[in-house]
Amino acid sequence: MASREAAIVRFLAAQGLADAARTPLAGDASARRYERLTRPDGSSLILVDTPVPAEDLTPFIAIGAVLDRIGLSVPIVRAANEREGLAIQDDFGTDTFFRLLADGADPEPLYALATDALIALHQRWPDGEGERLGLPVYDPALFVEQTLLFADAYCPVVLKRSLSEKDRSDLATVWRAVLEPVCAGPRSLLLRDYHVDNLMRLPRDGVRAAGLIDFQAAGLGPTAYDLVSLLEDARRDVPDALAVAMTDRYLAAFPTLDPAALRRSMAILGAVRHTRIVAIFVRLALAQGRRAYLAHLPRVWRLLDRHLARPELAPVADWFDRCLPPGTRADFVVPETT
Structure with missing residues (x-):
């Protein structure tokens, strides 16, 4: 030190x-x-x-x-x-969107600005730039690798045993099946952690009023990922009406984009993201004693379960129903750290 x-x-x-x-x-x-x-x-x-x-x-x-x-x-x-x-x-100051919202700011203009910045990114990101920079590609294999943190960090805690190799392999198989059509769709820079904690309100015009931070883990991947990251926040509730309005705002900027396809992609990628976040929050609590993250688990599980009820995620939902019976999701008790 x-x-x-x-x-x-x-x-x-x-x-x-x-x-x-x-x-x-x-x-x-x-x-x-x-x-x-x-x-x-x-x-x-x-x-x-x-x-x-x-x-x-x-x-x-x-x-x-x-x-x-x-x-x-x-x-x-x-x-x-x-x-x-x-x-x-x-120094972008202290006006994160999260702090402004906590202080009572109107959510609609902030989420509209965040959505517009994402639209600008997807319209302006140069073809071939990600390859030139050597950025990782968020394809089914990489997404599956990330979801397996759930099998390795979460399941042993709640089941009090490691998953069998077959159950772990089955989890990878069902995720890969639902991800392949999503990853074949529109692709751009994928920021990964695009949410109100990582957005700053700046005294600038247009989309430059949104200050972007924490993008060092970005890669190339489906455009729907960052939109669902913004609208299904692990740390704060986003009203359904606001999420729908911002999704419609995004779609209006891309008139050739199939709305149903975008919403299917958001559901699948949202489920992927929430699955990994559950595992990360539990790992932070147990390995580092950062138990404050556990307060968000019920919200993340609620978002995840809502997606698992959709038909496009039926294979993943079947795995969850078989391997994680009632009492092993949002309502389980994380052991105290020592």
Whole structure:
């Protein structure tokens, strides 16, 4: 820890920020740390400290450069030492959409802005750019790999035993079957964590009023994924009427898109996302003692169960009914950590 602090001090001094006041910021579920750097003149920047720069900082810089070029707002990286995982970026302030909503802001304009920014991304993302950057492709194989975290991190906790190899293999098979038609549809940059915690309200015009953060894990994948990420938030309830209105707003921007196909894709990708989130929240609670995430489990299960009732997810629903009987979903009790 002392050596890391020394590296940070050297980095800040090299950027002329030795006299900046440092204030730690609340983190997320990742290993990254952030600090607000306030200079004597009152202006501020953000220090990014990550232990995995090749997976984190390097793609953030590369993807952010493209997003900025196509007219979306991202924190510009002003200086970086990618080898050490340190960077200085713009400070977008404290007006996350989540905080504004918690303070009573009208949800409709914020969700409309977020939807419009997503529309702009899908209209403007350059063909071949993801391949040039070497971004991962979210195809059925990658989605299935991610859903298997549920088999490995959640099921053993609630069943008090590991899944059999057959049950685990069956889970992969049913997910692959429902994902293949979805992944054959429209594709663009997939931000992965597109929700109100990762959107900032900025004093700018048009879609640039939405500040995008936390996109270092982006890849190429189905366009419906980020829309469902926004409208089926694991941490806050989004009224059904608002979700329908924003889906319609998105569809209006793409008149050749089949509305029924989009909604099927949103259901399948939403189920994939919620399945993985359930596993992540339980793992964070047990492995790191971050039990606050468990408060969101009933909401995530409610969203997941709603999708599992749809006919296109029948194979996955059958697996859940067989392998996770009543009492092993939202109403189970996570053991206390030691």
